[in-house]
Structure formats: structure tokens, C-alpha cells
Amino acid sequence: MMRQHSDKLAHSIGIGETSVAEIAIGKYIKNNYGIALAEHQQATLVCAIKKICNKFNYPDASALYLDMVDNVVTTQVMELLIDEITVGETYFFRDSKQMALLRNKLLPELIQNKQQQQNKTLRIWSAGCSSGDELYSVAIILRELIADISEWNIHLVGTDINLVLIQQALAGKYSHHALRKVDNTIASRYFSRSGDSYQLTSEIMQMAKFSYLNLIDDYYPSFINEINNIDLILCRNVFIYFSEPTIRDVLNKITQCLTESGVLMLGASDYWGENISGLEKLVADDVCYFQRGVLTLNDIIEAINPDKKKYTANTTHSVTGNRLNAEGEQEIISEVTNEDAQIKLDKSDKLIQVFEQQHSKDSINAIVEASQQLATAGKVDEAIASCKKALEIDEMDINCNYLYGQLLAEKNLTEEAVSVFKKIVYLAPKMPEAHYYLGVLSFRNGNKDRAIKHMMNTVTLAKQKASDAQVLNESNMTYSRLAEIVEHEITIYSEIR
Numbered sequence: 001m002m003r004q005h006s007d008k009l010a011h012s013i014g015i016g017e018t019s020v021a022e023i024a025i026g027k028y029i030k031n032n033y034g035i036a037l038a039e040h041q042q043a044t045l046v047c048a049i050k051k052i053c054n055k056f057n058y059p060d061a062s063a064l065y066l067d068m069v070d071n072v073v074t075t076q077v078m079e080l081l082i083d084e085i086t087v088g089e090t091y092f093f094r095d096s097k098q099m100a101l102l103r104n105k106l107l108p109e110l111i112q113n114k115q116q117q118q119n120k121t122l123r124i125w126s127a128g129c130s131s132g133d134e135l136y137s138v139a140i141i142l143r144e145l146i147a148d149i150s151e152w153n154i155h156l157v158g159t160d161i162n163l164v165l166i167q168q169a170l171a172g173k174y175s176h177h178a179l180r181k182v183d184n185t186i187a188s189r190y191f192s193r194s195g196d197s198y199q200l201t202s203e204i205m206q207m208a209k210f211s212y213l214n215l216i217d218d219y220y221p222s223f224i225n226e227i228n229n230i231d232l233i234l235c236r237n238v239f240i241y242f243s244e245p246t247i248r249d250v251l252n253k254i255t256q257c258l259t260e261s262g263v264l265m266l267g268a269s270d271y272w273g274e275n276i277s278g279l280e281k282l283v284a285d286d287v288c289y290f291q292r293g294v295l296t297l298n299d300i301i302e303a304i305n306p307d308k309k310k311y312t313a314n315t316t317h318s319v320t321g322n323r324l325n326a327e328g329e330q331e332i333i334s335e336v337t338n339e340d341a342q343i344k345l346d347k348s349d350k351l352i353q354v355f356e357q358q359h360s361k362d363s364i365n366a367i368v369e370a371s372q373q374l375a376t377a378g379k380v381d382e383a384i385a386s387c388k389k390a391l392e393i394d395e396m397d398i399n400c401n402y403l404y405g406q407l408l409a410e411k412n413l414t415e416e417a418v419s420v421f422k423k424i425v426y427l428a429p430k431m432p433e434a435h436y437y438l439g440v441l442s443f444r445n446g447n448k449d450r451a452i453k454h455m456m457n458t459v460t461l462a463k464q465k466a467s468d469a470q471v472l473n474e475s476n477m478t479y480s481r482l483a484e485i486v487e488h489e490i491t492i493y494s495e496i497r
């Protein structure tokens with residue numbers, strides 16, 4: 001009866017077969033996930049709702065909607081629904097003008113700057129990577145541009161919410177249609193034909209990593225997702241699903257992931273003309289892109305912990321020494337003064353020098369925090385050096401070992417990182433984060449079975465923690481979200497055995 005009424009209402013307001021419950025689900029998705037579906041996408045939504053109802057035994061869309069408003073719908077249901085309505089249309093070398101700008105200007109300049117800084121590291125993120133075509137296009141351009149590529153530490157990471165698409169990316173198998181903009185020389189150099197499909201060479205596939213990340217719900221910059229200190233972010237043709245406030249939120253988080261002078265490229269039709277806070281809009285060869293300026297200590301603190309109180313502009317963060325706190329214990333204090341206008345990162349170096357003199361637990365914590373600031377600002381070598389100094393004070397310190405392991409993993413020093421995380425598991429066997437890294441690193445080493453075992457341990461241990469407790473060094477990730485993310489990773493890894 002209710003359903004008949006809904007359908008009548010839907011017809012009366014001119015929306016064909018869409019029921020009131022389906023419309024309400026569309027609104028719920030918009031309000032809670034920021035995904036605003038256009039009118040022509042209603043049919044996709046209706047189809048997706050039907051699929052979900054069949055799979056999860058909901059009698060109809062109204063029952064599904066009631067679970068949503070009662071807050072009892074599972075994450076699994078919602079993520080599958082989102083998967084269904086977000087379409088992953090993509091292809092190699094999509095948008096020839098943008099690709100030409102990357103090949104002829106942005107990537108050569110980035111490579112040259114890194115060479116001048118004697119830092120042969122490149123970190124590139126395809127956010128909303130779909131089946132990987134975009135990220136692999138960048139990998140091919142880099143392979144063509146860099147003669148001594150084996151001497152570089154190249155970190156290319158693609159993330160998406162659609163697990164099926166990530167699995168396709170990891171398989172590296174594409175249709176002729178996906179290669180329609182690839183020129184013949186490149187196609188024959190980097191793909192081998194097998195029947196109707198084209199297999200990407202292992203050389204290019206090995207350059208890229210793919211993982212699950214929901215741009216709206218998840219928190220980044222993030223060490224654990226390897227989304228930090230990024231030189232170039234491509235987030236193209238993803239915002240079509242998002243409402244404007246959601247786009248602003250996502251852009252704000254994306255900006256925090258860029259390193260100093262890092263570049264963001266959106267899809268040609270994703271930009272609606274507003275300024276993006278913290279980024280300068282630039283145009284070259286008819287293509288618009290955005291660049292981050294010099295990082296201040298505020299930027300770095302906000303990236304590490306967005307909830308931490310900000311230092312006000314035109315102030316300097318300086319260490320002024322020790323004092324006794326209310327309980328009569330020694331406390332290291334830092335003070336905000338108005339002396340200098342510009343806050344610069346070398347403050348972190350100074351903090352470390354001061355704290356090194358004091359062989360106490362507090363001083364280790366302070367060094368770890370300062371090292372984290374250095375790492376967030378892209379000074380990974382300096383951060384590693386200061387972690388080593390803190391470990392000389394206490395080689396068993398878990399937080400310091402953990403950050404040290406994360407930094408070694410970031411530098412692709414896999415063997416060294418594995419031994420640090422093994423040491424942590426020995427010292428703190430129930431630490432989910434350490435098992436997670438052992439999983440990621442085992443996968444990197446090609447040992448998928450071991451990777452899955454560590455990932456399963458991570459899920460079990462994360463579920464034993466208070467669900468709202470925070471993951472170490474992740475500003476806003478809870479253990480329950482970590483468990484969900486790792487369950488997705490297990491699905492992805494299991495499929496590509």
C-alpha cells in the first residue's frame with residue numbers, strides 16, 4: 001500500500017519509475033557521502049538499489065532506507081551501493097592537453113628540481129584512479145623521460161573506493177578501447193597483445209601501487225595509506241559525483257597532502273572557478289593547474305593533527321627551556337612569541353638539537369614529534385637521522401621505532417623497514433599498525449600469502465581495540481576504520497593471487 005502510494009507520488013512529480021524511497025536514498029547519499037547524482041544518473045541509482053536489495057535480502061528500497069535513517073545499515077552495504085553508482089570511465093592518456101603539459105613541462109620541471117636538490121624521489125598520487133589507466137599513463141611518461149629510472153625512488157599510488165576497479169588496475173589488462181589515445185610506438189613498447197586484450201609490461205606495473213581510500217570519509221595526509229608529501233596529485237573527473245561543500249572539504253584535505261611546490265591537477269571540467277585555499281592557480285598551454293607555496297609550521301602541524309591548536313600568523317615557535325609543572329615534574333615547554341614573522345621548518349631541527357641534550361622519555365617524545373614534522377614537510381632523511389638519535393637514547397621506544405619504520409618504508413628501504421616492524425611486533429605483539437606494515441611490505445616483496453596473514457592479524461587486533469581509539473601517527477583514523485580498510489585490502493590481495 002505504502003509502496004503504491006510512493007510510486008503514485010513519484011509519477012505525479014514526473015520522475016518515471018523512481019520511488020519516493022529511492023529518491024530519499026539519493027538524498028541520504030548526498031547528505032552523508034557528498035555524492036550528488038545528476039538527473040540522468042537516477043536510473044543508475046535505481047539499478048544499484050535493486051542490486052543491493054537482492055544481495056542483502058531487503059524486501060524493497062523503503063526497508064533499505066529505514067535501515068539508513070535508523071543508522072543500522074552496515075558499512076559493507078553502503079560501500080557496495082557507492083561502488084555501484086560511481087562509474088569508473090577512464091582510459092590511457094585521457095585529456096591530451098593535460099597529458100602534454102605533464103609530459104612537456106610539469107614532469108620535466110619536477111625531475112630537474114629533484115636532480116638539483118640531489119633527491120631522486122618522486123611521489124605521485126592518482127586520487128580516484130579507477131582501473132589505473134591514469135596512473136600507468138604517468139608511469140609510462142616517467143619511464144620515457146628518466147634515463148636512469150632505476151636509480152630513482154618512485155612512489156606512484158592510485159586510490160579508489162571501487163574494489164573491482166582496483167583489482168583491474170592490479171591485473172594490468174586492458175581493452176583496445178582503453179588504449180585508443182595511446183600512440184602505436186608507446187603501445188608496442190609497453191603492452192603485449194593477448195587475444196582481445198592488452199597486457200601492460202611488468203616493468204610499468206611494478207612502478208605503481210593501488211589501494212582503497214574513500215576521499216570523502218577517510219583521513220589524509222596519511223602515512224598508513226602512503227598519501228603524504230606528494231609532488232603531483234591527479235584528481236581528475238572524480239568531483240562529478242560530489243556536492244560543492246564536499247568538493248571543498250576534499251580539496252582542503254588534498255592540499256594538505258602536497259609537498260612544498262607540489263602540483264594538483266583536476267579534471268578540465270572539475271574546476272568551478274573558486275580559489276582553492278592554500279593553492280595558487282596557474283595556467284599553461286590552456287591547461288589550468290594548482291601549486292602549493294612555501295610550507296609554514298602551521299601547515300605541517302595541521303597536516304599531522306588537524307585538531308591541534310594553530311599558532312597564529314606572524315609568530316615564532318621557539319623552545320625556551322624546562323620548567324616544573326603543577327605536580328613538580330620537569331616539563332619541556334615551547335612558547336609562541338611574536339618576534340619573527342616567518343615560521344620555518346628549521347625550527348624542528350633546532351627543537352631536536354635541544355631535546356637531544358636531555359636523555360629523558362619526554363625528550364624522546366619531543367624528538368619523535370619534531371621528526372614527524374620534518375617528515376611531513378618532506379625532509380625524510382633528516383627525520384630518519386633524528387629518529388636514529390632518539391633510538392640511541394632508548395632503542396626500545398615503540399613510538400620512535402614505529403615512526404622510524406614508517407620512514408624507512410617511505411624511502412623504499414624495505415628490508416630495513418621489515419626488521420624494524422618485526423622488532424616492534426616482538427616488543428608489542430598486539431600492535432595492529434606494525435602487523436599492517438609487515439603486510440604491506442610483504443606484498444611489496446611479492447609474498448602475498450604472508451601479506452594476507454599479516455593483514456588478517458591486523459584486522460583481528462584492530463577489532464580488539466576500543467573502536468574509536470586512534471591509530472598511531474594517523475590524525476583521525478580509528479581502529480574500526482583501519483579494520484575496514486584492511487578488510488578491503490585483503491579482498492583486493494586475495495583476488496590477484
Ligand SMILES: C[S@@+](CC[C@H](N)C(=O)[O-])C[C@H]1O[C@@H](n2cnc3c(N)ncnc32)[C@H](O)[C@@H]1O
Nearest residue numbers: 086088089090128130160161162214215236237
Ligand atoms: C570517472 S573515474 C575517473 C578516473 C580517472 N581519474 C580519470 O580521470 O580517468 C572516477 C573515479 O572516482 C572514484 N570515486 C568516486 N567517489 C570516490 C570517493 N569518494 N573516493 C574515492 N574514489 C571515488 C570512482 O570509483 C571512479 O573510479
